[in-house]
Amino acid sequence: MKRTHKSSYLYLLFNLVWIIPLVFVIGCKDKEVAPQNVAPSEFTVSVVPSDTSAILNWTTATDADGDKVKYGVVLNGAEVKASLEGITYTLEALEKETSYTGKVVAADGKGGFTESEFSFTTVEQVNNPPGDFTVFSTVAGNGATISWTASTDPDGDDVKYDVELGGESIKTNHTTLSHAITDLEFSKTYSGKVIAKDAKGASTEKTFSFVTGDKVNSAPGDFSVSTSVNGNGATITWTASNDPDGDAVKYDVELGGSSVKTDLTGLTHTLTSLDYNTNYSGKVIAKDGNGGTKEKSYTFTTGAAPNNPPGAFVVKFDWFDGNLVGFSWTSAIDPDGDAVTYSTALDGTTIESGLTSNESSINNLLYSTNYTITVTASDGKGGTSSDSFTFTTLAAPPELPVTHLSYLLTEGDLFQSKDDYEFGLEFEPTKDGKITALGARLCFGNYKVTLWDVDTKSIITSTNVNITATDCETLTMVNIAPVNVMEGKKYMVTTNGNNWYRYESAAGGNILPATKGNIKFNRYGWVLTLSATTTFPTTFHLDYFAGIIEFEFVPDH
Secondary structure: OEEEEOOOHHHHHHHHHHHHHHHHHHHHOOOOOOOOOOOOOOOOEEEEEOOOOEEEEEOOOOOOOOOOOEEEEEEOOEEEEEEEOOOEEEEOOOOOOOEEEEEEEEEOOOOOEEEEEEEEEOOOOOOOOOOOOOEEEEEEOOEEEEEEOOOOOOOOOOOEEEEEEOOEEEEEEEOOOEEEEOOOOOOOEEEEEEEEEOOOOOEEEEEEEEEOOOOOOOOOOOOOEEEEEEOOEEEEEEOOOOOOOOOOOEEEEEEOOEEEEEEEOOOEEEEOOOOOOOEEEEEEEEEOOOOOEEEEEEEEEOOOOOOOOOOOOOEEEEEEEOOEEEEEEOOOOOOOOOOOEEEEEEOOEEEEEEEOOOEEEEOOOOOOOEEEEEEEEEOOOOOEEEEEEEEEOOOOOOEOHHHHHHOOOEEOOOEEEEEEEEEEEEEEEOOOEEEEEEEEOOOOEEEEEEEEEOOOOEEEEEEEEEEOHHHOOOOEEEEEEEEEEOOOOOEEEEEEEEEEEEEEOOOOOOOOOEEEOOEEEEEEEEEEOOOOOOOOOOEEEOOEEEEOEEEEEEEOO
């Protein structure tokens, strides 16, 4: 719509600079009559909107009096630009998908002006596809691992990946950068593609191809052999050997270096008419018919002539010392007067043999574990008797790994900062276990000690550790509900504060990574928080750490 006016707010705005000279002229020529002023001609406005801006273009408004025309822009009732001499203007910092109205005002500087209205709606932001990336393939036998670099989305959208092989989808919505393909055909060419996609339907794809390896004959799988002696004979028994290529497996049996049976399909063979009281050795050979073999050895001693075994005796537990157990037994009396020796076994595995004393011990046991110890009395002629007892070892003592890490390092003076930091150590257990307490050795104050999952940067648990003035420089621990931690997974223990001791090597250089007990320390990290806010560290070091921020670790075994 176009409108022509003689007076208005815009009239004053655009023509004020013209009125004062005009009044002066009229005052000097009061006998002359001023000519009637003609407003600028009508003109049209066009709009080219985007998501957050719009370009205004308009045709030129001509003035019949030859006056110079200038333009002003009004948007949603508010003036945004005045005194424009050109015929274009860009509106910026608009809201997406929003309707706007406005007008362009052409003024001649002498009170005449013409308006041309416009309206438009900004558009939705255009979605861009994920960025380019590179795909690699690594072949191993009849399998391959497809890996790729990360695709970065220019709009900041999350990117997921689909994997296709031979035109068929084999993995969708993958968030990592590799995928293993197994059980393919040997010596065959395969092709496929990796598709990077955002949640708005845009995608970028990269192709790959590879050739699987040639088939290699694999030997039959592992198996075990056991023997059962009966007088001057023995039965050899073995578990099945599974061939990874699916070949049929047959077995040969050797005794003392000589073949006694070939091409067996069963899992047992009996040896007869052997010498009494004689040591024998041999082996069972599994073969696949294509040259692949796997052999297992065996030994046994044939029995003596019928003999009375040693008499009954009693084994008993005596003492514990950490993971060391001591035990003893009464004497076994042989009715034939034969000399008796003893052997010990732990859960069926022989530990000692040929003992003449009545006591023994076994070391390096696992903590909190059930065991059975068996003592066997032998008369040297095949006669045996045995007794057993079952027990449970003590729980493992807790570890204080950060304290142990600090022992051989140089400790600096207590440092006091004007700012607050979240700081601590990243670590990973070398075996499964539990964290049962959190603590610190710092100057007095109330500290929030936090256990983190490094992969997700999320808090697992935290507790407040109150260190009084009298406890300064003393390690203070607070028990927590036990937290299960896994071997090889990364965790971090931190606190928020403004004082600490600095630990580093007197000789200089890196002190991390380092392993103490069952804990491997990877790196030290910190972040400036400006307030007592629990925040995951962002800056990391290997040549020192601040603390002590401690945790109590108890291995499962």
